[in-house]
Amino acid sequence: MNVEYLEFVKSKTKMDQPSGFTLDHDAIGFGGMQLMEFQRHIVKWALSRGRAAVFANTGLGKTAMQVTWAGHVAEHTVNPVLIAAPLCVARQTVSEAAKFGVHVEYVREMPDDPQGVYVTNYEMLDNFEPDAFAGVVLDESSILKNRDGKTRTRIITEWKRCPYRLSCTATPSPNDYMELGNQSEFLGIMGMDEMLAMLFTHDGGDTAKWRLKGHGRKKFWQWLASWAVTIRMPSDLGFADDGYVLPALHTHEHLVTSQYGDDMFTSIAQSLTERRQAKKETLQQRVAKVAEIVAKETNEPWLIWCHTNDEADLLRKAIADSVEIRGSDSIERKEQAINGFLDGSVRVLVTKPSIAGMGLNLQHCARMAFVGLDDSFEQMYQAVRRCWRFGQSREVHSHIVSAESLGAIKQNVERKEAQMEEMQASMVEHMTGMMQKAASAAAIEKTEYDPQHEMMLPAWVA
Template identity: 50%
Template sequence: MPPSGFSVDRDDLHPSLFDFQRDLVHWALRRGRAAIFAGTGLGKTRMQTEWAMNVHRLTGGDVLMLAPLAVAAQTVREAAELGYEITMCRSQDDVRPGLNITNYEMLRHFEPVLFDGVVLDESSILKSFTGKIRTELIESFAFTPYRLACTATPAPNDYMEIGNHAEFLGVMSRSEMLSMFFVHDGGETQKWRLKGHAEDAFWKWVASWGVVLEKPSDLGYPDDGYILPPLNVQDVVIEVPGEPAKTLSQRQRARRETVAERIAACAEIVNATDRPFLVWCDLNVESEMLAAAIPGAVEVRGSDKPAHKEQAMLDFAVGKIRVLVTKPSIAGFGMNWQHCADMAFVGLSDSFEQVFQAIRRCYRFGQTQPVNVHMITSSREGATADNIKRKEADFRKMVAEMVQYTKDITSESIRRAERDVADYRPARPLIIPSWLRSEAS
């Protein structure tokens, strides 16, 4: 995809940005339509805000930022630290000149054609939405000149997520991507694998519009301040009568039948300390019982009003709430809770990505303490910590391979000082038709 953006002087970007952040913003502005796949805590909020502000300065038009619930308010606060104002909106009537932000669910109340730029924050959650909303986003901003998608590094084998981003940015449709680089395996519609000869070409293509990094050194920058403390994932297995579950339905039944035992074990751990604690659950009954068993705990459920969800998550972030009880599907994306270094899973989702993202709310760059994760299960469910660690290791290995494929291309592109434009070298003199010439000429 040829660049469709504009160039700014790096020195004109906000001085608080780190070198790698400044270069990524410079690159994304030059591309015009780009994706930043960056590890949690690398400052995507600051980068996307600086990008949006420069689009506004160039065009004089408005920029709409879309974010998960509560993340929008968090973004407004972080922007204020840069000296920028972002208007929180619920409809087009609330939009003010400059930068505006809303939740994804509110998109239908806006007129996308009125914006010169759009930012998708935590854009990987689009795959959690219905196909209708995903299609609406792609179609709504198909003619928006400047587009930026920011999210954590994708699962390297989640090609649909990469395809969704390419389609949103107008690079290539997902179906075109699949037919060009992939082969379909058997009858399962989701089973696609890269063609043997296409792997290098595919990642080179991704690197032409997206950048992938887990840490600054992936692109040749120092990792000062970006070394994570230890992550301690511990199994807390409650012994209960019964045979170990062998199927998904048996495991789900075991969870329902051992709620009381798991709640008691979690409450004992959480009530033994006065530190901030984040408790993840999977069932509504778990959430209710946890809130009752842990003094001062605040419960956030899917059925709660958006205002309550948002306020509770923000209150937890600033320390007004010590213990927050919720589900990864509700608060597992986007929130920065580095003030908390202790969490427990009382019910586990079968989605590794949800568990992975939930842990990353606290275990992210900026965290200064070792993070302790308690995986509370019954003996009928089996130990889960080793399984999580194995999947984490597999994920890290795959991300490292993905970074390796793209790092040289993106590093060269990001550090390039000149704008990517084709030189015009005329082969013959310009001849102006007589009817265009003035009489004076």
């Protein structure tokens, strides 16, 4: 067969060669506390890949792994590494890194002479020069979820020249496979549009929705497992689960009565407008129920999750010793309130999952309540995991106060939870064995080509 034609066929394979470096297993770490064996295994793999994603469940030590990865990249390249983290998580990163022998400095603007490892908030990322850094880490990288968001576009565009990139989150795509395209694009593996064209098709008549092509399902997961590791428990990688078995989570659902609808039976709000109206009409009842629940255990710290300022205002008035933080508060005000909740000077913290629902370690608290639900399963999952995470020693009680008229939201959240579990199971299944190939290429063929006969060119072509 024509050699040039064979080379053309090979060029149709999308390759992303590892760009990292290899360290001996025993060389991973910087003293202080030692990484667990499964954490060391992941860090070694991510360093060899150079650009990788770590989708590890809450409490499995993402912070320890990412600061160790960042420390080795800074040491190997003799250039700085920047970690971007959600609000208040940055300071936790500094203290957590120190436990593992990694010095991380919290900064809000570009250092004059950057060296070593730095951490900043996503809100401050515009103040830094990407070309000055050898590596970048996105802590809670699901911030990339909004494909058209300005933050997502800016991060991918401005940091694409950074040779070392690490993406870390517990929920890479709880209800939408497309978010994985954002992760891939940030890491420089494959662009979103290319991934969609290659492995996905429009879902029926709705051109805004995509689903995996039947023949591409296995290939998609194999490709994903070559640049991302998903771990729910250490046993997913063949390690013992000792110390990582969570105490029980008790979810209590409370339904308040609603007058929504014109007939004698409660109508279920379906459209966005109907849901907003149903939430407004049940606001007083839902807040009163949360206050009643909190009053039954006054010796416990409580996390109260809300979604609107109206809910927050009423909760703050209904619960005497509560402190509320909202988006309009200064960074200093938010940090002061969260630190007060951590040290015990604040017993009840009222806030939104969008503000404090990502990355924070709040295992001292084992009681929380939601004054309602919205359609974001990811926010609810992350909010619960602030307390119910590895390291929690007590059983956790989560109270969800909703209305009968908001049943459609509950069904939507449950559907997304089932999708996340299916996705994680598929990723873990296809990940088996892939981690053993520490420097494997992220490859996916665009077209299956299995020639059975030698190609004969017509005489006029020859």
